[in-house]
Amino acid sequence: MNIRTRLTLLFVLLVASIMLLFTVSVYYLYDQFRQQEFEQRLEEKAFTTVRLREDVGEVPQADLPILVNEQVTVYNAKGIVLYNQGNQRPHFPVTPNFLSKITLHQPQYSRLGDLEAVGVRHLNSRGESLIIVASGNDRYGLSKLDRLREILFSGWLLSLVIVGIAGYLFATDALRPVAELIGQVNAISAKNIHERLRVGRQRDELADLARTFNDLLSRLEEAFVLQKSFVSHASHELRTPLTVMMGQIEVTRLLARSTDEYESAFDALLDEVKSMIRLVNGLLELARASSDAVMLNHQPLRIDELLWQAQSQITHTKPEYQIDIDFDNLPNQEEELVINGEESLLQTAFQNLMENGCKYSPDESVSVRISFESGYVQLTFTDQGYGIPESDLPHIFEPFYRSETTMTVKGHGIGLALTKRIIELHKGNIKVESVVGKGTKFWITLPIPYRSEKVAETAYPPDEQVKIESAN
Helix, strand or coil, rough: CCHHHHHHHHHHHHHHHHHHHHHHHHHHHHHHHHHHHHHHHHHHHHHHHHHHHHHHCCCCCHCCCCCEEEEEECCCCCCCCEEEECCCCCCCCCCHHHHHHHCCCCCCEECCCCCEEEEEEEEECCCCCEEEEEEEEEEEHHHHHHHHHHHHEEEEEEEEEEHHHHHHHHHHHHHHHHHHHHHHHCCHHHHCCCCCCCCCCCCCCHHHHHHHHHHHHHHHHHHHHHHHHHHHHHHHHHHHHHHHHHHHHHHHHHHCCCCHHHHHHHHHHHHHHHHHHHHHHHHHHHHHHHHHEEEEEEEEEEEHHHHHHHHHHHHHHHHCEEEECCCCCCCCCCCHHEEEEEEEHCCCCCCCCCHHHCCCCCCEEEEEEEEECCCCEEEEECCCCCCCCCCCHHHHHCCCCCHHHHHCCCCEEEEEEHCCCCHCCCCCEEEEECCCEEEEEEEEEEEECCCCCCCCCHHCCCCCCCCCCCCC
């Protein structure tokens, strides 16, 4: 059952229930009114009959207002019939219990089928207590009641038809924007993912739904574009060394070479293979860092040990690099050095920043400073290198992005994108400042569970945080 049909049925049921309640109420109230009115007529008939009998004796029935199947019977206090109008046998059964309930101020009413009776008590001129029971058939009132029931029932059925049509039209109009949204969504594909949903009504829940879906499309478009860019750049970066290797092999095979020439060619090929391995490893690390955080193996780690290990890894392969780590501001409690994280990923992030600082500096050096505040640890990586132009700062964290000023230095533009993702996975923040010709400074802020569970936003309030993108 679709929403339109369900809304129509619910609307019809709701309105039908309300109208049925109203119809029953009208019928019930009119029946009460008819009963009270006929009861009053019977009382008047009873009192009129007994008073006329006391004044003039036997009263001809034709002298009083006629009721259908009327009967007036007078009883004494003992329940003995003293007078029966028309000397007929009472056709309404009167029980002693019914007579005993009748008082001067409390008449009694009873009904048997279409016959209705009212019993009243009356004191005659001699002070005798008399009980008068007047009964009759309210043929005209009951016929009006039957007619009213027919009218109400027919009107209720007709109203159901009208309400059903109105409910269907109402549901159709209410769901028209939904149908439009469905049509627009079905028209969006990978070829026109830039399209957005349009809603005529701008202040209802459907407009909020459309805006939410548009936000989702924006995120999907961004991810889609990044994926295409990633695949394109990765393919280009992998194709370049393969092309170089193929060219070197073809040139080497053209002529016979000496042993030294072959060794030189093999060395060049080995360098290209190493470059490809570094690129593939970087891509794998980036893919791993882009996975869900719950898949990572977080464990307590000492931040100082991570920095020493990162420094040792770099100086082992690049002895000429100078990496100075300042531990003068260590806390008194060793627990304040412990963070929760993935050891290999954090080492990769620190190595990328250290290696970049050395690689893009004429003196091939970088200084690392560690400081502690309430609830977080802050690492500062500073170099005196070439610097990053201000126009490149918003893009340096995009995968494969490289500034024109650094194209002469070997790299693939993956390191800083990977670093940013790793820091985000550890609920940290990163900030960068750079001046061309003077150097670059990176700040990394990570939370310390021992002091506080707060994320490192305490270091940089939301209005002061800088969204950073960077590349190798």
